[in-house]
Amino acid sequence: MKTFNEYLEIVNKEIKAIPYPQTPSNLYEPISYTMALGGKRIRPVLVLMACDAVGGDVQQALKAAVGLELFHNFTLLHDDVMDNADVRRGQATVHRRWNSNVAILSGDTMLTMASQYMCQVPTEHLAAVNELFHATAIEVYEGQQYDMDYEHRREVSVEEYINMIRLKTSVLLGCACKLGAIIGGADEKTAQAFYEVGENLGIGFQLQDDVLDVWGDEATFGKEIGGDIMNNKKTYLMVNAFKLANEEQAGRLRRWYTDSYAMKQEKVPAVTRIYEELGLREIADKAIEEYTQKALSVLETIELSAEAHESFGALAASLVKRNK
Amino acid sequence: MKTFNEYLEIVNKEIKAIPYPQTPSNLYEPISYTMALGGKRIRPVLVLMACDAVGGDVQQALKAAVGLELFHNFTLLHDDVMDNADVRRGQATVHRRWNSNVAILSGDTMLTMASQYMCQVPTEHLAAVNELFHATAIEVYEGQQYDMDYEHRREVSVEEYINMIRLKTSVLLGCACKLGAIIGGADEKTAQAFYEVGENLGIGFQLQDDVLDVWGDEATFGKEIGGDIMNNKKTYLMVNAFKLANEEQAGRLRRWYTDSYAMKQEKVPAVTRIYEELGLREIADKAIEEYTQKALSVLETIELSAEAHESFGALAASLVKRNK
Numbered sequence: 001m002k003t004f005n006e007y008l009e010i011v012n013k014e015i016k017a018i019p020y021p022q023t024p025s026n027l028y029e030p031i032s033y034t035m036a037l038g039g040k041r042i043r044p045v046l047v048l049m050a051c052d053a054v055g056g057d058v059q060q061a062l063k064a065a066v067g068l069e070l071f072h073n074f075t076l077l078h079d080d081v082m083d084n085a086d087v088r089r090g091q092a093t094v095h096r097r098w099n100s101n102v103a104i105l106s107g108d109t110m111l112t113m114a115s116q117y118m119c120q121v122p123t124e125h126l127a128a129v130n131e132l133f134h135a136t137a138i139e140v141y142e143g144q145q146y147d148m149d150y151e152h153r154r155e156v157s158v159e160e161y162i163n164m165i166r167l168k169t170s171v172l173l174g175c176a177c178k179l180g181a182i183i184g185g186a187d188e189k190t191a192q193a194f195y196e197v198g199e200n201l202g203i204g205f206q207l208q209d210d211v212l213d214v215w216g217d218e219a220t221f222g223k224e225i226g227g228d229i230m231n232n233k234k235t236y237l238m239v240n241a242f243k244l245a246n247e248e249q250a251g252r253l254r255r256w257y258t259d260s261y262a263m264k265q266e267k268v269p270a271v272t273r274i275y276e277e278l279g280l281r282e283i284a285d286k287a288i289e290e291y292t293q294k295a296l297s298v299l300e301t302i303e304l305s306a307e308a309h310e311s312f313g314a315l316a317a318s319l320v321k322r323n324k
Numbered sequence: 325m326k327t328f329n330e331y332l333e334i335v336n337k338e339i340k341a342i343p344y345p346q347t348p349s350n351l352y353e354p355i356s357y358t359m360a361l362g363g364k365r366i367r368p369v370l371v372l373m374a375c376d377a378v379g380g381d382v383q384q385a386l387k388a389a390v391g392l393e394l395f396h397n398f399t400l401l402h403d404d405v406m407d408n409a410d411v412r413r414g415q416a417t418v419h420r421r422w423n424s425n426v427a428i429l430s431g432d433t434m435l436t437m438a439s440q441y442m443c444q445v446p447t448e449h450l451a452a453v454n455e456l457f458h459a460t461a462i463e464v465y466e467g468q469q470y471d472m473d474y475e476h477r478r479e480v481s482v483e484e485y486i487n488m489i490r491l492k493t494s495v496l497l498g499c500a501c502k503l504g505a506i507i508g509g510a511d512e513k514t515a516q517a518f519y520e521v522g523e524n525l526g527i528g529f530q531l532q533d534d535v536l537d538v539w540g541d542e543a544t545f546g547k548e549i550g551g552d553i554m555n556n557k558k559t560y561l562m563v564n565a566f567k568l569a570n571e572e573q574a575g576r577l578r579r580w581y582t583d584s585y586a587m588k589q590e591k592v593p594a595v596t597r598i599y600e601e602l603g604l605r606e607i608a609d610k611a612i613e614e615y616t617q618k619a620l621s622v623l624e625t626i627e628l629s630a631e632a633h634e635s636f637g638a639l640a641a642s643l644v645k646r647n648k
Contacts, residue, residue, distance in 0.1 A: 024469040078432060082425040101406040101472060104428060105465055108402060111432065112461045115439055119454045126450055130443045137436045141429055145348040148425060 001052055001311045004045060004318075010058070011044040014066050018113075030094045030106040031113070034073050037089040042205075042319070044069045046176035047183075049315070050194050053308035056184020060122055064129060064179050067117030071133075072172060074110035075140055077103055082148065111137075121183055128182050136175035143168025150234045154242075154257075161239045162203065170202025193302045197312065200295035204288045204320040210235040211284050212323065214272055220323045226268030232257055236287070237280050244278045292320045325376055325635045328369060328642075334382070335368040338390050342437075354418045354430040355437070358397050361413040366529075366643070368393045370500035371507075373639070374518050377632035380508020384446055388453060388503050391441030395457075396496060398434035399464055401427055406472065435461075445507055452506050460499040467492025474558045478566075478581075485563045486527065494526025517626045521636065524619035528612045528644040534559040535608050536647065538596055544647045550592030556581055560611070561604050568602045616644045 015035055020028040044065035051061035079085075080093040081103045087093065095103035121129050146164040150156045156164075177198035181191040212221050213228040214237060228235050245253055253274055256267050275281065299312055339359055344352040368389035375385035403409075404417040405427045411417065419427035445453050470488040474480045480488075501522035505515040537552040538561060552559050569577055577598055580591050599605065623636050 021466075024466055024473060026473060027466060027469040078428055082428060104402055104406060105469055105472075108432075108435065109462060109465045111435055112458055112465070115454070116458045116462075119451065119458070123451060126454075127443065127447060130439070130450075130454075134436050134440045134443070138433060138440075141433045141436070142345075142348055142351060145351040145429055148429075149348055149350060 001049070001305075001307045004049075004315060007045045007048045007052075007058075008041055010048065010062065011041050011065055011069070014062050015041075015044075015069065018066070018070075026098065026102055027106055027109055030077075030098055030102055031110055033097070034077055034094060034106075034110070035070070037091055039073070039089060041069060043072050043172060043176040046173060046198060046315075047180040049311060050177045050180025050198075051184035052180075053304050053312065054181050054184035054186040054190060054194075056180070056186075061180050061183040063117045063120035064183060065176075067114045067120075067133075068172070068176055068179065070110050070114035070117060071137065074107050074114060075144070077107040077110065079144060081107075082144070125183055129179060132175055132178060132182070136171050139167045139171045143171075147234075151232075156234050156239050158236075158239050158243060161234060161236060164234075165206040165236075166199065166203060169206045170199045173202035173205070174199035190302055193298050196298045197295045197302075200291045200298065201316055201319055204291035204295070204316075207236050207284055207288045207291070208320050208322065210237055211281065211288070214275060215281060216323060226264060226272075229268050229271045230264055236284055237275050240280055240283060241275055241278055244280075245274065249274055249277065288320050292316050325373070325629075325631045328373075328639060331369045331372045331376075331382075332365055334372065334386065335365050335389055335393070338386050339365075339368075339393065342390070342394075350422065350426055351430055351433055354401075354422055354426055355434055357421070358401055358418060358430075358434070359394070361415055363393075363397070363413060365393060367396050367496060367500040370497060370522060370639075371504040373635060374501045374504025374522075375508035376504075377628050377636065378505050378508035378510040378514060378518075380504070380510075385504050385507040387441045387444035388507060389500075391438045391444075391457075392496070392500055392503065394434050394438035394441060395461065398431050398438060399468070401431040401434065403468060405431075406468070449507055453503060456499055456502060456506070460495050463491045463495045467495075471558075475556075480558050480563050482560075482563050482567060485558060485560060488558075489530040489560075490523065490527060493530045494523045497526035497529070498523035514626055517622050520622045521619045521626075524615045524622065525640055525643055528615035528619070528640075531560050531608055531612045531615070532644050532646065534561055535605065535612070538599060539605060540647060550588065550596075553592050553595045554588055560608055561599050564604055564607060565599060565602055568604075569598070573598055573601065612644050616640050 018032075018035065020032045022028075047061050047065035047068060048058050052058050076088060077094055080088055081095045081100050085093050086096055091097075093103070094106060115133075118129060118133050119126060143164055143166070146160075147168055150160070150164065174195040175198070178191045178195035181194040186194070210228065213223070213225065213235065216223075216225055218225045227233075228238070232238075241253055242250065253271070256262055256271050259267070295316055296313060299309065299316075342356075342359065344356045346352075371385050371389035371392060372382050376382050400412060401418055404412055405419045405424050409417050410420055415421075417427070418430060439457075442453060442457050443450065467488055467490070470484075471492055474484070474488065498519040499522070502515045502519035505518040510518070534552065537547070537549065537559065540547075540549055542549045551557075552562070556562075565577055566574065577595070580586055580595050583591070619640055620637060623633065623640075
């Protein structure tokens with residue numbers, strides 16, 4: 001097994017080597033711009049790690065790894081159009097820098113490029129890899145649709161929220177792990193266990209994102225703190241707050257929630273105070289811990305080298321204990 | 325071989341049988357709405373016809389045929405967002421009836437569903453079918469990008485225009501024919517010849533569309549006559565007009581082209597008059613005839629039953645001699 005950074009280097013080198021035609025430049029420049037923005041590259045690294053862990057040849061999984069990162073970045077590109085977001089990874093989003101037509105069409109192209117990369121696996125795995133990739137992609141779209149639907153609903157249950165982030169975020173991490181395992185030659189039971197490892201890590205990962213939006217350090221996190229609160233975004237904290245608040249707290253919460261003119265320097269601390277009164281930081285930390293433990297206990301059921309177990313354990317810890 | 329309508333019936337039955345999950349309804353209702361709008365279904369019929377012509381089992385090509393129609397309808401859905409179009413096949417476009425976010429995400433879902441269908445071919449053809457489908461899809465996006473780029477350019481050469489419609493429209497008809505031939509078990513040379521048949525028919529088909537917009541019968545064509553003229557759309561007629569016009573005609577053409585307040589009942593007949601002065605109807609008809617003849621002469625090089633030759637010949641004639 002290699003370190004996270006060694007896998008990352010392999011992935012980044014392959015991403016840099018993606019060939020983009022010169023023309024039409026309005027189609028391909030936004031794609032190379034998006035892929036150069038960086039990001040944690042967790043999904044492609046997971047593909048390589050899982051492949052390596054089951055004793056496979058990492059090189060055989062590399063194209064699929066890049067395909068998954070292309071897919072992930074395509075979803076971000078289209079999500080940014082739908083959310084009308086200005087900034088992604090500290091840079092202007094594609095629809096701001098170009099326009100939304102360019103963003104739609106470049107995104108479509110990235111999705112098909114993702115499929116092209118996904119087909120560059122050993123022939124014996126082609127059918128299984130495609131089946132998993134497509135089923136996961138559809139779940140990601142469903143998650144995004146629920147996310148948009150929930151914006152217009154006041155009441156979203158904790159279960160609905162968890163299922164939404166499972167679809168929107170976690171299944172892709174599950175898919176990454178399972179893809180690596182399949183290409184590495186694992187049997188179906190092992191591959192499925194890898195899926196569950198990734199899926200549970202993914203839920204912990206998203207919950208940690210919700211926590212960092214409130215209690216993170218702006219400089220380290222790289223995003224504005226309180227963005228979710230200002231946007232009234234349904235998060236694990238928000239849906240739990242509405243569930244656990246007493247009448248007085250619910251009143252305060254609802255007031256901030258419906259006050260479209262609230263100033264950031266007042267609203268964010270006020271809502272954070274309610275979250276803290278309700279002990280939501282501890283509740284969230286506990287949930288994150290549980291999902292991580294679930295991932296690790298599934299990992300325990302897989303027969304792997306001690307080194308592989310250690311690598312995944314370290315990655316799991318870093319994903320949920322991250323501060324950025 | 326069967327008749328066009330018999331293939332059409334097989335295709336429509338399979339399209340009706342596409343299973344859509346109940347939720348999230350904002351994701352799946354627009355897809356089933358779009359697929360129920362109808363259309364000529366030329367692409368899936370071509371898949372079945374080519375498969376049948378080379379002696380293949382039409383049932384084995386049916387899923388790929390539906391996949392191609394899903395893909396085609398996905399491109400229309402996203403194109404309608406980009407063109408801000410209100411009406412498609414006499415009904416409200418998805419982004420009008422729902423909203424553009426729904427249209428973007430439903431379109432993404434249709435593209436992945438198309439890929440899912442495309443993977444339901446006999447395993448021995450999986451790699452070739454995917455390779456062709458993806459390469460074609462990328463070309464279609466390139467064509468759409470050129471189409472959008474050309475909107476902002478006054479001068480587009482006839483060669484550029486033909487290449488744009490080749491990418492945007494014709495390669496998908498070429499792909500349809502070649503897919504059918506591949507799945508039907510044809511050798512590479514035969515499959516490639518089928519591609520060229522479809523590609524040349526596709527160019528003739530698009531040129532005929534340009535002609536119908538000007539000289540078609542509104543009731544039969546099903547679209548408003550003169551829509552391209554009113555939208556200053558680059559068409560075969562428009563790019564040839566700018567190429568062939570004398571100074572006086574070019575002046576008139578430019579005046580109508582830049583007059584954003586021109587009334588339809590004045591602009592459409594005036595521009596049509598210029599087209600007629602330049603003999604563009606005859607020039608277009610001749611080009612359509614040439615592309616059709618090219619398709620038929622490639623068809624001649626393929627060893628097929630007399631019945632198969634006749635079927636494709638009849639289809640070619642109906643595509644370019646259509647009035648709707």
